[in-house]
Amino acid sequence: MAVPAAAPAPSTTDALLRVEDLVMHFPITQGIIIQRRIGAVRAVDGVSLSIPRGQTLGLVGESGSGKSTIGRCIVRLYRPTSGHMYFENEDLATLESSQLRGVRRRVQMIFQDPYASLNPRFTVGSLIAEPMFIHRTGNRREIRQRTEDLLTKVGLNPRFIDRYPHEFSGGQRQRIAIARAISTEPDFIIADEPVSALDVSIRAQIINLMQRLQEQMGLTYLFISHDLSVVRHVSPRIAVMYLGKIMEISDRNGIYQMPLHPYTVSLLSAIPIPNPRVEKQRKRIILRGDLPSPVNVPSGCRFHTRCPLAQPICSEVEPPLVDKTGQGHYAACHFSDRVEALARTGSA
Numbered sequence: 001m002a003v004p005a006a007a008p009a010p011s012t013t014d015a016l017l018r019v020e021d022l023v024m025h026f027p028i029t030q031g032i033i034i035q036r037r038i039g040a041v042r043a044v045d046g047v048s049l050s051i052p053r054g055q056t057l058g059l060v061g062e063s064g065s066g067k068s069t070i071g072r073c074i075v076r077l078y079r080p081t082s083g084h085m086y087f088e089n090e091d092l093a094t095l096e097s098s099q100l101r102g103v104r105r106r107v108q109m110i111f112q113d114p115y116a117s118l119n120p121r122f123t124v125g126s127l128i129a130e131p132m133f134i135h136r137t138g139n140r141r142e143i144r145q146r147t148e149d150l151l152t153k154v155g156l157n158p159r160f161i162d163r164y165p166h167e168f169s170g171g172q173r174q175r176i177a178i179a180r181a182i183s184t185e186p187d188f189i190i191a192d193e194p195v196s197a198l199d200v201s202i203r204a205q206i207i208n209l210m211q212r213l214q215e216q217m218g219l220t221y222l223f224i225s226h227d228l229s230v231v232r233h234v235s236p237r238i239a240v241m242y243l244g245k246i247m248e249i250s251d252r253n254g255i256y257q258m259p260l261h262p263y264t265v266s267l268l269s270a271i272p273i274p275n276p277r278v279e280k281q282r283k284r285i286i287l288r289g290d291l292p293s294p295v296n297v298p299s300g301c302r303f304h305t306r307c308p309l310a311q312p313i314c315s316e317v318e319p320p321l322v323d324k325t326g327q328g329h330y331a332a333c334h335f336s337d338r339v340e341a342l343a344r345t346g347s348a
């Protein structure tokens with residue numbers, strides 16, 4: 001059966017970043033001297049999204065859904081297989097390495113693990129100052145002064161400037177990583193699971209810091225997380241990914257109060273409720289099986305092998321991502337009208 005046309009881009013006119021039909025396939029090859037392509041890992045498979053200037057988009061999904069790959073394509077750690085990534089009017093997907101330098105100053109990334117992302121051989125001052133030296137934002141004295149200011153800005157003592165990363169806790173290291181990311185005064189930051197590796201008690205502090213910096217500097221964030229409960233606090237708009245595609249995208253209320261995709265409902269049902277009585281009564285939706293391999297993506301709706309609402313049509317026809325409410329609440333499901341009952345009763 002025919003596959004529907006690509007989903008329309010859920011875009012806004014004032015977007016700082018606009019991703020259109022992004023595809024990132026990693027080839028699988030065989031042979032050492034003569035390499036033969038025998039397949040591909042379809043990490044991202046036609047994703048469109050946009051982020052208005054000064055706002056945050058939350059990108060949520062299980063490990064292996066392709067959300068981090070999107071972030072890495074935007075900063076051009078990967079060159080996408082196809083599609084466009086417009087930063088203002090410049091298509092990041094087509095820029096050559098020599099043209100990327102200017103963009104890299106304006107687009108920065110914060111990684112999940114502050115233990116791995118900071119080189120232990122460099123002092124904190126060197127780590128924060130490095131992007132400023134690369135982009136030649138001042139002389140040595142000016143950069144040192146700015147490094148001290150940045151330490152203060154992220155809540156650390158500027159006297160720490162000559163210490164090494166191993167002398168800091170996880171939360172402090174993530175503050176250092178944030179100071180490094182904002183050192184070139186970027187417009188856009190991709191935060192890839194920035195609080196997942198931290199103690200629960202520290203997470204709120206880092207999120208508050210990121211929100212304060214957003215207000216002060218007018219930053220735009222792509223906030224990547226596997227945890228819908230974290231994204232709720234930072235993102236007014238949220239996209240839910242599954243196996244390389246966006247399954248649902250809406251404002252916060254739409255996702256949490258009226259989800260229109262069974263996968264979103266299952267993610268929401270996994271969030272613990274801090275009230276033992278309510279927690280005991282509510283219906284959990286346990287998905288069957290594991291996430292399918294991105295090498296062999298299921299036909300039709302790629303969620304059909306685990307979906308509690310699946311019907312025969314689901315394995316044959318891929319549902320397009322369409323605005324179900326006319327108010328920017330997009331979902332890719334043939335049976336969105338049955339999702340409310342699923343959320344209420346916990347069964348199909």
Ligand code: SF4
Nearest residue numbers: 301304307314333334
């Ligand atoms: Fe489930 Fe079918 Fe909707 Fe896919 S299209 S999410 S399989 S009901």
